Amino acid sequence: MSAPTPRIPQTITRYRRQVLGLFAVVILTLLIAASDALLPAYVTSTDTLQPPSARHWLGTNDIGQSVLTGLLRATPVTVGLALLTAALALLIGLTMAGLAVVFPKKGRAVVLHLTDMAEIVPSILLLLLVAAWHQPGAAEIILLMAVLTWHDDVRILRSVLLREIGRENIRLARHMGASWPYLLLHHILPAILPTLTGVYLQNVVQAVMRVAGLAFLGLTAGDLLTWGSMLQDATGYLHTPAWQWLLLPPALCLTGFLLVLTTLDQRQQRHARLRQGANP
Amino acid sequence: MRPKAGIGISRGKAAALLRGLLQRLAVFVFLLVLMSVLPRLLPGDALDVLMDSDVQRDLQESERSALRDQLGLGGTLIEQVGRDLMRLLRGDFGYSHLHGAPVSRLLADALPWTALLIALATPIFLGVGVIFGIEAGRRPGARLDRIITTAMSLLASVPPFVTAMALLLCFAILWPILPTGGAEPLFPAEAPWPHAREIARHALLPACALALHEVVRYFFVVRGEAAGLSRRAFVINARSRGISGWRERRDYYGRNLLPVICARLSQSVATLFTASLFVEVIFSYPGVGSLTYQAVLDRDYALLQGAIAVLAALVLSLNWIFDALTDILAHRG
Numbered sequence: 001m002s003a004p005t006p007r008i009p010q011t012i013t014r015y016r017r018q019v020l021g022l023f024a025v026v027i028l029t030l031l032i033a034a035s036d037a038l039l040p041a042y043v044t045s046t047d048t049l050q051p052p053s054a055r056h057w058l059g060t061n062d063i064g065q066s067v068l069t070g071l072l073r074a075t076p077v078t079v080g081l082a083l084l085t086a087a088l089a090l091l092i093g094l095t096m097a098g099l100a101v102v103f104p105k106k107g108r109a110v111v112l113h114l115t116d117m118a119e120i121v122p123s124i125l126l127l128l129l130v131a132a133w134h135q136p137g138a139a140e141i142i143l144l145m146a147v148l149t150w151h152d153d154v155r156i157l158r159s160v161l162l163r164e165i166g167r168e169n170i171r172l173a174r175h176m177g178a179s180w181p182y183l184l185l186h187h188i189l190p191a192i193l194p195t196l197t198g199v200y201l202q203n204v205v206q207a208v209m210r211v212a213g214l215a216f217l218g219l220t221a222g223d224l225l226t227w228g229s230m231l232q233d234a235t236g237y238l239h240t241p242a243w244q245w246l247l248l249p250p251a252l253c254l255t256g257f258l259l260v261l262t263t264l265d266q267r268q269q270r271h272a273r274l275r276q277g278a279n280p
Numbered sequence: 281m282r283p284k285a286g287i288g289i290s291r292g293k294a295a296a297l298l299r300g301l302l303q304r305l306a307v308f309v310f311l312l313v314l315m316s317v318l319p320r321l322l323p324g325d326a327l328d329v330l331m332d333s334d335v336q337r338d339l340q341e342s343e344r345s346a347l348r349d350q351l352g353l354g355g356t357l358i359e360q361v362g363r364d365l366m367r368l369l370r371g372d373f374g375y376s377h378l379h380g381a382p383v384s385r386l387l388a389d390a391l392p393w394t395a396l397l398i399a400l401a402t403p404i405f406l407g408v409g410v411i412f413g414i415e416a417g418r419r420p421g422a423r424l425d426r427i428i429t430t431a432m433s434l435l436a437s438v439p440p441f442v443t444a445m446a447l448l449l450c451f452a453i454l455w456p457i458l459p460t461g462g463a464e465p466l467f468p469a470e471a472p473w474p475h476a477r478e479i480a481r482h483a484l485l486p487a488c489a490l491a492l493h494e495v496v497r498y499f500f501v502v503r504g505e506a507a508g509l510s511r512r513a514f515v516i517n518a519r520s521r522g523i524s525g526w527r528e529r530r531d532y533y534g535r536n537l538l539p540v541i542c543a544r545l546s547q548s549v550a551t552l553f554t555a556s557l558f559v560e561v562i563f564s565y566p567g568v569g570s571l572t573y574q575a576v577l578d579r580d581y582a583l584l585q586g587a588i589a590v591l592a593a594l595v596l597s598l599n600w601i602f603d604a605l606t607d608i609l610a611h612r613g
Binding site: 125251 | 300306311319437449557575577584
């Protein structure tokens with residue numbers, strides 16, 4: 001190791017957690033993309049509504065599909081939909097917040113008005129309206145949900161951006177001739193990363209709940225297999241013993257995933273608070 | 281000029297309220313326009329979509345154009361949308377062929393049931409959320425706080441429709457002490473008191489499911505606010521003077537939490553309607569939520585349009601009223 005190690009940008013070492021998180025997201029995306037080929041086929045059979053057995057570990061549903069296979073196949077779809085929806089909502093929110101900060105007069109008024117309006121739109125009515133004419137598929141769900149939820153992120157992102165831009169380090173660096181792209185990458189982005197992560201996690205929680213709700217109502221495209229649509233299939237069997245293997249697995253998966261997300265979110269918040277307390 | 285302190289609201293507040301009203305009107309009109317534009321923007325002919333599900337037959341071109349006029353699909357897009365808007369604003373919601381009744385009657389029949397559920401659920405979630413929130417927040421970090429907060433975090437991770445299904449499963453199917461669905465039995469009792477009791481029994485589970493959904497939100501809001509209050513000088517002072525128990529909770533916490541709770545209520549209007557849709561579908565309760573849902577499934581567009589117009593008007597005006605109340609309360613400081 002005689003050669004000088006390449007200098008890792010300070011941001012990466014300092015924000016190891018966030019970088020690791022990014023890696024996890026990339027790996028997850030690859031897994032989601034490859035899952036269709038890796039998992040067994042989700043085929044119908046004549047063994048309908050079988051209880052769990054050695055052959056079908058979690059039993060079968062009303063058209064003889066294995067619940068376990070369905071659960072495994074629904075996992076990447078459910079998780080992927082939530083992650084992408086949350087990312088798109090964050091992107092729209094960040095763009096809006098950025099516009100409000102860059103154009104403090106006109107932009108701010110327009111963005112805040114739009115945010116106010118988006119906040120009061122009863123989103124369920126809009127979803128019902130759209131679903132009545134056309135049951136949305138994956139891409140449409142992501143777009144719809146992002147358009148309906150970005151407003152949650154704008155205010156907090158705007159206040160964080162304003163705070164960071166007003167700091168001395170930015171003014172000093174500006175004075176020294178730093179360009180805005182440089183400032184964005186080296187000063188502003190690292191400073192707002194914790195907030196971004198927190199907002200993103202909350203977006204994911206919201207997206208999971210909303211997409212599952214829509215699928216539970218049976219208002220998503222028929223071929224889109226998610227935990228929510230599996231729950232929808234189970235509703236007809238509450239009066240039979242089949243609820244034990246039709247209802248419980250997707251319900252537990254959904255709850256477990258949400259629990260992981262909220263725990264991550266709480267830890268992230270505590271972390272951010274500690275950091276703020278350490279260097280006020 | 282400084283606005284006069286005291287009763288009433290300042291000019292700035294009034295302007296903000298007016299702005300809120302205008303924004304809500306804009307959103308309402310946007311929803312109405314979307315409602316009438318959307319079906320006409322989709323690929324294919326709206327007439328084909330409508331007829332497809334009802335009558336499968338070849339129509340003559342003259343019959344088609346006659347039908348088009350009859351269904352309000354003639355003329356340019358702007359003409360059609362304008363006609364739709366005027367019709368809805370006049371309060372003429374049309375006729376549901378599937379139910380064989382005017383849409384306004386269907387809605388008028390369903391709304392009281394939804395109102396009953398919300399009226400029953402509100403005291404439950406307010407009471408539980410506020411009491412637990414104050415208990416947890418007045419000593420942040422204590423054992424009681426940790427237990428309650430953990431339980432609430434767990435509850436928050438369960439999607440509301442899953443809790444509703446769990447309630448249905450536990451108290452109506454596995455341990456059948458309450459009815460599984462509907463708002464009253466098939467043959468309601470004649471006498472008023474047994475009848476009221478039957479209605480209450482049917483509404484209990486859905487109302488609880490609805491309340492559970494909101495309890496968590498109120499708990500976290502109230503806990504955070506109470507934790508802030510517990511560090512304020514006047515509360516510390518009161519405690520050192522030996523004020524505790526009911527009086528501390530009511531006069532020192534409860535009274536100061538009122539604006540926060542009111543502010544939360546304005547957001548709750550929309551979430552409660554959303555939640556009631558899920559709850560009514562799960563408990564097959566004949567409220568406006570399940571009516572709307574059924575309209576979507578049956579592609580009963582007249583009913584769907586009427587329901588969305590009425591619900592949007594209700595939600596938007598109610599949350600504006602709560603916003604106004606919050607402003608008046610917050611004025612007390």
